[in-house]
Amino acid sequence: MGQPTAGGEFSDEVVDAIVARCKKGSYKCLLCKFFCACINRGNQACVESALYSLDAASGGTSPLLAEIPYNTMVRPPRAMLSTQDGRKGSRNWRFPNNPNYPEGYQRGAGDVVRPDVVIMNDGAGVPQGTNLAAVAEMKFPNDPNGWDSSNMQLRERQYRRIAQENNPDAEYIRIDKDICEKSCGKCGEEKTRPQTVPEVAPAPSIRWDRVFDGLSATAEILGGAALTVVSAGTAVVLVADDAAGIVIDDVALPLAVGGMTAGTAMVGHGSSRLLRAFGF
Known part of the structure; x- marks a missing residue:
């Protein structure tokens, strides 16, 4: 039933x-x-x-x-x-006018x-x-x-x-x-679903080698970016001087261009290292 x-x-x-x-x-x-x-x-x-x-x-x-x-x-x-x-x-x-009322109650x-x-x-x-x-x-x-x-x-x-x-x-x-x-038989027992304790994944171990690689790569990126910016600025000044007829040592311009190239390369290399440090 x-x-x-x-x-x-x-x-x-x-x-x-x-x-x-x-x-x-x-x-x-x-x-x-x-x-x-x-x-x-x-x-x-x-x-x-x-x-x-x-x-x-x-x-x-x-x-x-x-x-x-x-x-x-x-x-x-x-x-x-x-x-x-x-x-x-x-x-x-209980009311006396009710037909069920028991006399003498x-x-x-x-x-x-x-x-x-x-x-x-x-x-x-x-x-x-x-x-x-x-x-x-x-x-x-x-x-x-x-x-x-x-x-x-x-x-x-x-x-x-x-x-x-x-x-x-x-x-x-x-x-x-x-x-x-x-x-x-049993009476009044609440039927509840058994509660399972979720498994907690162990905390990942710290890969200090990757941490240091990441920091080093970040430093390389920042250094390369700074070198690129400074070199680019210097090149702009030298070109402007030449246009104005002011002649400064012409050797400086190739150095500025070389600094821009080196800085760009540092940024690219550092970015690749940083990605590897994070497992990409």
Whole structure:
């Protein structure tokens, strides 16, 4: 069977599987599926929402109903259903003008109790009489009102009365994380993808020979550039002097041109060395 959605939508396949399991009387692990789907949200409201969604998806014929109050001052205890929606428990039963109001009701005396889930043999019927199949109470982790509390013990006595006095074949079922794990497998474990630690590439070793080559090549480029600039400037001055009729030693002009050539060669050679130093 697919996993019930915590408060979400139910496919027809899931609804049919839930109904089939109820007909087989396999209640505990079915309830544990809802419990475990909601355990990380940690409260009964999640289960209640899921069961309301299930009832809607089934067209109002789900065999599981949530939060139905029972008047235990009568025998057998009677379900107190909403006058507007007979599939839900009455919310206004405490008002004296409500037809569900129990005469003589005392708060805290167990006169009215509301089990977390009731299961019916026929989902189209009501949760009382021989149609009542099971009564269940769920305890989420860190619930301050534990199984051993006096309040819970009183409520459990009434839950057993609701089941047995309506239908001798009905049962009362406790649900909590330990019970579910002992009977039905692991519960509430988050499935996460394993996190892998990325491999860190080792830091590359420093090639000091290349560092020195690079520095030397850079110096050669700068020196060649400087020689080229200075030589070019000198050549321009000499040519200008000749044009003006001022004669300076003609030997200087060939030297300036030679300096430009040498400087250009240094820049080219240094550039090649620098590229090799960086692995090109």
